[in-house]
Amino acid sequence: MKNRLRNQVSGWLSRAVLLLLALLLPMLRAAAQTPNQPEMADALRGSGKIYVVVAVITVVLAGLLFFLISLDRKLTRLEKELEE
């Protein structure tokens, strides 16, 4: 009788452990998957150096746009000169 009870308890226990594992193991897999997300330039942004690139691109673009503006002004002046 004692043996039967022990068998029953161990049966419940093993079933409970199996259920727990069934619930937890997928979570473990999910946890393992988090770093497997598509790679992004997190490190770059984390180190802050991406801002250097942004600054460089902005300077280049600003330089080009400034050139366009001055070209536009030169043209306006020429057009006025020609009209006179």
Place this chain on the structure above:
Amino acid sequence: MKKNWWKALSVVLLLYVAVAGLLMPVPRLAILNETIRNLYFHVPMWFGMTFILVASVYYSVRYLRTPTPALDIRAHEAARTGILMGFVGLATGSIWAKYTWGEWWTNDPKLNGAAIAMLIYGAYLVLRSSFTDEQQRARVSAIYNIFAFATAMPLFYILPRLTDSLHPGAGGNPAFAKYDLDSNMRLVFYPAVIGWTLLAFWLAQLASRVSLLKLKVYEKQIA
């Protein structure tokens, strides 16, 4: 300066796009990764090209109604700017394709359609340079420009949608809107389209003004 507000808008939007385009959060997608940010630079080239080519056709139609050298110059310079943007679009698309699809060029209907359309516009430039008589050149190239537009647009936007394609916006696929143009990306994408389109108009206007000045100087020398 009041007339030039749109140039200032272009400058502001392009500087915003350069900063926000690189720093704003974007969806995490496999294969695309950070290259999704190309959307702010590659796609506006085609938008800008389309709008500037519409302007070119507009000037060509106006030229055929009232032939003046100024309208011919405007149509020509707008078309040239559109062709420039189209080639930049092809080049940037090719780089993007290499690192996402694995090839510099895939025989995709969208890509081949765009390439054929660019060749049609290349022929416009060849056609123009083959005339010695200015009025004949202006009239024939205005007519060709209208037909080139009518042929090129289906190659860009209609035919690729009728077949399967890798390219978003083709193969019955409504571009990026469906899956990955989220609200964060729209905040950068729409200003990018407006900014680059305005830049195209600015470039075309500057080129036209140079040509007009040349014409005026030439006329003065003759007189």
